[in-house]
Amino acid sequence: MAKSKNQTDLKFLYWVELLGTTVFAISGALAVRKMNVDWLGAAFTGFVTAIGGGTLRDVLLNAYPLAWINDGNILWAVLVGLVLTFAFYPTLEKLSKTLVLFDTIGIGLFTVLGTEKALTLGVSPFIAIIMGMFSAIMGGVIRDTLTNRTPVLFRKEIYASPCLSGALLFVVLSYTSVDRDVSALLGILLIVALRLLAVRFEWTLPSFDRSGAE
DSSP, rough: OOOOOOOOOOOOHHHHHHHHHHHHHHHHHHTTTTTTTOOOHHHHHHHHHHHHHHHHHHHTOOOOHHHHHHOHHHHHHHHHHHHHHHHHHHEEEEEEETTHHHHHHHHHHHHHHHHHHHHHOOOOOHHHHHHHHHHHHHHHHHHHTTTTTOOOGSSOOOHHHHHHHHHHHHHHHHSSSSOOOHHHHHHHHHHHHHHHHHHHOBBBBBOOOGGGGG
């Protein structure tokens, strides 16, 4: 977890945060691949995508200093993601669904991380689930806004609901005898599975259609 300051005693959820940060940095940098921006622009988009959701979570939870300011490893994780993107860009460019895959992994990791951090700060399970979803989706919302795309949250495809499902599973399992790390892993896998299945089979939620009121 981000609050762990002992670099020799990294916990599973701390690695989740670092991995999720790296994955979202890759997702953000890839999002501008066809916009004719320079490397600095791509790096900025990757950075904001990686730390955006966690920053909003910490602000709402009044958790200061912010995670990425308090822990330099998070910035290193962003750098690793950017270096990987730039180094393997030709390979990643050939994979048409790379952005979806990295974004999906990112929301899975950050949902569980955000939920866990909220629980450790003493909020109710319901609020913790909401914070987990915020941690996961807001980085992508910021990324899409910066790249002048309709944020994925506002498209018909299922995006936030897998996060809520995974966070709920993690919270429920946290109140049982199931190991905390196993609970986290199961929550992540549920989110990734639901999101990828939704993309594969084009699952959608009912539209909010106001035409009948006009």
